[in-house]
Amino acid sequence: GEKSGDAGSGASGGAKKDKIVMGFAQVGAESGWRTANTKSIQDAAAAAGIELKFSDAQQKQENQIKAIRSYIAQKVDVIAFSPVVESGWDTVLKEAKDAKIPVILTDRAVDSKDTTLYKTFLGSDFVVEGKKAGDWLVKEYQGKTDPVNIVELQGTTGSAPANDRKSGFADAIKASPNLKIIASQTGDFTRAKGKEVMEAFLKANPKIDVLYAHNDDMALGAIEAIEAAGKKPGTDIKIISVDAVKDGMTALAAGKINHIVECSPLLGPQLMDLAKKVVNGESVQPRILTEETEFTPEQAKAALPDRKY
């Protein structure tokens, strides 16, 4: 019943207007990653001929809810948003559903039991990212039994990527008893904090073999701390991180980072495709992973020239 209803509204909307209108409620502009994400969506919308209404929630769930309500009031054709938080969306999503406006989640999931509240979730899986990082490490130290001391730079305490990348990584290395996280601290996803924390790690722990950073920025900060301590990043201390922003890739190509798990912000084109399908009533997968990969130094060298962000 749901499907046909939605299809009807979508079709009628499409018939009346020649242009699809999408309301997008962004989290904020808290990082370079997020800015690239915003840009990708804006560019892709323009390219796909979709009219984009954009709002920035300044990291506040309340503001996002306000924005979504306003999109409902403005009767847009489709709503997309990156939830600030996983929980607490049921009410407003129900309102969208009642107004027969399809919803697409990007980047982060919501934890609603009722999965009919949104059409699909497009984004990376942070747990998988953490797992990929851990798997690489396990492979790297395969066959060795010497204890490996790992330090971890976590993202913002309580944020979903931090929670998931931590648990994914921990899961992956669980089976190898010699891989041991000796210190784990939040670096708030920033370079400055990453550097400050790494400086302290270096002094408190005489032997650090591996650094796992939840994003490139923290890894880049940590590299400065490692260099200031007279050690060689990538050699004396192996570094794995997540994201693959341009600066991170440069460091990877230079051998200062050993491995990066990609978490691509360039969701725009995929999102626009989905939007068109959803508005036209076509069925879509409930969970769509972003196209992303992992990088070794060699791959980084190759990919670097066309890296946009």
Add this chain to the structure above:
Amino acid sequence: MTYAANLLRKPAIATLVVLLLMYGAGVLRYDGFDDTQVVLNIFIDNAFLLVVAVGMTFVILTGGIDLSVGAVVALTTMIAASLLEKHVNPALVLVIVLAVGAAIGLGMGCIIHFFDIQPFIATLAGMFLARGTCYVISTDSIPITNEWWNNVASDKLRFGGFHIGWSVVISAVVVAAAAYVLAYTRLGRNIYALGGNQQSALLMGLPVGRTKIAVYTISGVCSALGGVLLTFYTPSGYGLNALGMELDAIAAVVIGGTVLTGGSGFVLGTVAGVGVLGLIQTIITFQGTLSSWWTKIVIGVLLFVFIVLQRTVTRNQRTRRTT
């Protein structure tokens, strides 16, 4: 009535006037802005902030400040969500969170009064404590699925084609109660006296300590209630909720004409102050095409325009010598 005449000279009224001007500008500029529901939405969207700001008004009137409110709001959502997850009776949950809010406020008030600690630092410690407790409970967000809770949250009171939620009703009751307490009870007058001059209040034989502790307790309860309203708005508990809300609350109070050094101001002004912040947000949403940083810049500019207009209005109405 002289009392009313006095009232009209207050900055709170100036804020209200400017608020109406701004609203008028919005109506002229944006389609659909004149819909009454837009105004109601401001109150629906900011009910929790309003309640928190009312608590803050009490504190600021005594010349104090409470930085812990945002954290207490977050802690409330966290405690409520985790208790509801364990199927504790919602009524009991309500009582518990309000009690926790009161206890935190009481504790800070006691530290401030008995040990003569600056409110800024005592409530900053309270903020760390409350926020820290959130993370100890859980770093994840916890959804609220309790039926009664969510029914109250989504219940709409409809009249003449418009609707409001219970949060608006609750916040209106809080505002009315606060206004009454400040104007018509001994506690209220003691609060103004304390803000006017603490030493004099002491020498006049007023219960300075009790009053001080009371305002922080009130602020704690209001924050907890604000937290409850926030869970009505976003049915979940999360440690990162309401980050920086203390600043919004302080801003609302001060924009509403309450003086940060205490002794002068009205709850009505705070309502207007919250209205200003809400209106700015609404204008931003209606504008709809601002990029992330332009959003911040425009908020700043609108804030500036508000303050300067308010300043001009009050300056014209200012009385002669105030020494």
Add this chain to the structure above:
Amino acid sequence: MKRFVWPVAVLVALLVTDVYFSHSFFSIELRGGHLYGSLVDILRAAAPLALVALGMTLVIATGGIDLSVGAVVAIAGALACLHISGLSDQGSVAGVLVAVGMALVLSLVLGAWNGFLVATIGIQPIIATLILMVAGRGLAQLITDGQIITVNSGPYKMIGAGYWLGLPLCVLIAAAVIALSTVLVRRSALGMLLEAVGGNAEASRLAGIKSRWLILSVYVFAALCAGIAGLMISSNVSSADGNNAGLLIELDAILAVVIGGTSLSGGRFSLAGTVLGAVIIKTLDITVYTVGIPPEVTLLFKAIVVIILCLAQSPKFRAAFQRRRQRPGPAATPADQPKSEVAA
């Protein structure tokens, strides 16, 4: 110096904790031609905070407050990095000096804006500076286009991460600014006039003090300090992050001022206390990392330290504590000297 006994005691307690968890905490060695060690880290991390807090102290002395310092930190770093990243030769000293100059001039302008709002228009300081706090962040992101601008400039890196004669340059810069302003404020009549304005504005006016200019200049000075701190912070990681640089530094700075014994209601201030406060705050941060406190309980730990710190500083608490220890007889009750917290 008696009034600093308690903050110093807390500082010592933190350091002792550190040594307990990391035995080499006090060791300072020469590595790569410069000093290397945790204590050096503390000073380096405290340098920008101390600068921001320095400016904040003077603002607070006049009975004001400046919430916009964090935004100014971000703007200064962003502008400098933007300019440097556009240079054909990022290593050119002249180019870097121009960038630094531009950033500092912009900081001065922003400070003047704050000062204008407070002193001339008469807006309450907290709101006046809130405007720039919000808009300034947007401005910083506008400059960086929301991205992190990375620069690769040796001379620029010197400011925050470099060493001179083996000593961290940022600490030297901060020390120089602090020393200069202490001399300026205490050797001239500035300090007293500021305290008078903060202590009793109306009396100061009637005593002929040009409070408007004084207030304007403290906001300018605070912004300048924040600007320098912004350069240090961005230079330290060779990049400018419009959103995160100096985030919440205003809170830390105010905390440092309060720990240092300056009352938020204005009047008497202590620059030395503020610097001590900044060092304590950074020591606290580094202690968290060194001890390995899990991020989830970091805030609880900080709350406890802040509470201990302020209780230790409270004469009333000490009196109550000593009375309990010594004799239950009638001792001085804390009712003495009713102190008004509120600036009249």
Add this chain to the structure above:
Amino acid sequence: MLTMTGITKQFPGVMALQDVDFRLLPGEVHALMGENGAGKSTLIKVLTGVYSNDAGEIVLDGTPVRFSGPLQATQAGISTVYQEVNLVPNLSVAENVFIGREPRTFGHIRWGEMRRRAADLLHRLELDLDVSAPLSQYSLAVQQMVAIARAIDVEAKVLVLDEPTSSLDAGEVAQLFRVMRQLKADGIAILFVSHFLDQVYEICDRMTILRNGRLVGEHRVADLPQLELVSLMIGKELALLERLEDQPKRTLDQAEPVVEAADLGRSGSIAPFSLTIHRGEVVGLAGLLGSGRTEAARLFFGADKPDSGTLSIDGKPVAVHGPRTAMQHDIAYCSENRRTEGLVEELTVRENIVLALQAARGWSRPLSRRRQDELVGKYVKALDIRPADPDLPVRNLSGGNQQKVLLARWLITEPRLLILDEPTRGIDVGAKAEIQRLVTELSDGGMAVLFISAELEEVLRLSHKIAVLRDRRMVAELPNTDDVDFDRLMAAIAEGGGTA
């Protein structure tokens, strides 16, 4: 009724009270006498629990008491007006009278009744105020009356008045005394502090004398001649006072004008007036409470901006934009309200004294420490500021000594026109004589002085010329010739017409 025995109170560095005994009988008015800094206010604050005593015992109605603060003291029936006006300026007059014991029904404050009762009460003190206006709109004297009204309305056993009359004029004092007599008749014991000996002799039954924190004696007022009292208070004979008493009227040879006000006025505060002050001339301003003397003085100094008329200095019209312009023309203004408009309580005595001079010099030209010590030392000595430690926070000084600090601030700027608004407020006999001598001396040296005092005798004694204000309008200007005396001046004030 009330006995205090062996009271000792030490402040860091000062022994404020040492083994002081004090008795208060029911239905008596008891004066507490002593020089500035003798410990009167401290004794009162110990009594009401503001300070805790280091030793000694307080017995009220036979039971030992120890109050933790004014709240408890009030509840126990001790109602107090402290020396500085301690009210809250942001609240209305009515609230200031009734706060803490507002008329209520079920916790609901009955505003109407409160305002009515406040108005009635103030009426008893012959004060006709808008009781719903904020207190800060009224002059200090009015505030003082409001504080008194607050205290006498309480159902108290003991009423403590610490220098309630220091800023009141004769009429107000008479009014107060009438009320005090009535209270006394009701059996209430009153503790009264004043530096006006005549007042003490008029109203009090017995007195206790303090000197340097020690008890000097307890006497029946009738048994102790004034001069003997003074010598008990200061510990030596006082010749100066007598000399001043019979000083002849002062005359001034024609001198050039320093400041001329022509139709200077400010709407809502004072009607346009004209007044010329010459070199070496002391001009007294006389008038009742709220007659606009302070307002006039503030216009001369630029503390308020005039909105009509011109102010000429040395014959040239100048636009006075604020205190700074006035100071540039060597005008100094010593405000009547030392607490809110005068001192910066947190700063030290030294800093408070050099503040105006330093402000005039600008921040970049600090007074050297040596110069400061010299200036401060000179005036601490000249005005006998006690304790003579310039590095004490000024808030730790007794009221009278604070007043002297404020005076010193302006004297060191060596102005050509010195405006003194109630400079002798709260100052003891010795110091008052000293200040009067100083004014005479300064004017002989060519300084022009605008002198405001609620004490008409003082105005008469010092002035060359007296301007009379009434209802915020200057109504007369009298040269202070031999035929002008107290009664004539009173008549001018009361009738508003100059007979000169």
